[in-house]
Amino acid sequence: MLEYNKSIIGVTDGFNKDAAILVNSYPKVPLTVDCVIFAFEDNALKVLLIKSDLDQYKDQLSLLGDMVHSNEDLDVAANRVLMARTGMQNVYLEQVHTFSKIGRHPGGRVVTTVYASLLNFKHHEMKIHENELKWHAVNQIDTMAFDHKAILDYAYKWLQKRIQEHPLALSLLPEKFSLRQLQNVYEAILNTKLDRRNFRKKFASMGLLLDSNEMEINVTHRPGKLYTFDYAKYELSKRNWVGIDF
Amino acid sequence: MLEYNKSIIGVTDGFNKDAAILVNSYPKVPLTVDCVIFAFEDNALKVLLIKSDLDQYKDQLSLLGDMVHSNEDLDVAANRVLMARTGMQNVYLEQVHTFSKIGRHPGGRVVTTVYASLLNFKHHEMKIHENELKWHAVNQIDTMAFDHKAILDYAYKWLQKRIQEHPLALSLLPEKFSLRQLQNVYEAILNTKLDRRNFRKKFASMGLLLDSNEMEINVTHRPGKLYTFDYAKYELSKRNWVGIDF
């Protein structure tokens, strides 16, 4: 029975009374998670925001967040927020940073752990239009409630870096995508123009794109090939990089 | 007066009663910080560990951590732990990740934010030998108390990545160092051998090393030049990197 509990609670040693007394002496703090939910639409990087429900921040934009429940893992809480707002599960989600500045919340001390999530806009049917839940172009947001603008800036920089090291961009696209769409994602996120031929060569040389044998349809120009990303091969080939560069 | 408070608490809008009522309804959780304090000695990467003070983990090694105080920023708490254990201030310190798995602590729910710290072994005189506070070679640690081995592994991988993108290695060395020392740091952390000539060329071409016009002394071989790192130039030249690579 003890063994059973151990595996349930995820630690190799069970509950301990002395430890509990110690932990009970610690100050306790309200925790939240905030999700920076990115998507890609109309060749622009968008983020899902809501109007703050605090009078103080009336009409100001806010990230999607919620309290962390009493016995809830932060990853679980972030997934719960995502599910509640988008109805989607199994979405790319990664912890970014924990913000704890005293005074960051007008209701007193609140520590928040921020997650970034990337999802495919087309897969997503917004559940409810409560509190004006809407997509906003990331680079057109000026002020937000709480410290959320600073958090968004942090998450955006995080994304710019991550997208160059990991195939995150694919999470923003449908399963089948054209090279143009892929390049548009990179250009939008990195806020730069890339050479089309070099971009295509780069991805071709990686050998991680699978030709789906389908083409774009209903486009007003020569249709491009659609590809899928070879996640299996990517997982196998993750390299152990050594290259000092700063 | 309100303006004064705003700047003190670090948010652009002051305390708010409705918000406080909301925050009071949130569950509260004990928070800790754990510091993974790295140093470099005898050509090996070391980490500062203590014997756990919980009976349950008697004789097992533990990271240096402490509760987070009621109105304390996490960064401040991490610096406090560092100061308490090493007597050092203004040491390189960076937040790595927040761990929250239910059951990670035998005393009940505890969320911990992990910081990595790099310090120069030679600058450091250990304050007290309480609870067998000691340096341990990172790659010779097998089991630890709590989930601390998993945390250490995470922090070590973080370090291996960061050291290639930022001049962190310099934080592990004295102000004046030889190229051999610098290479030893990289080799130890990346667990690899590097070509000496290419390594030196690489750093020479960065133009971030300043010749101190001093040489090694008391070495049993031809003494090498000692350099300092040009932090000012580095800060100016931080590049905006675009290079997709995964």
Add this chain to the structure above:
DNA sequence: GCAAAAGTGTTGTCCTTACACCCATGC
């Protein structure tokens, strides 16, 4: 046939890698 984007190669430059010999010091 025109607009709009797809598709495709080559060249020069730069960065990375591999590799071997002499030099200065302590003992």
Add this chain to the structure above:
DNA sequence: GCATGGGTGTAAGGACAACACTTTTGC
């Protein structure tokens, strides 16, 4: 004088950047 690591250059190969024309589709 010998052991130990310091200091240095070159050549080949690979990656990246710059650049223009033809093709396919919708209208």
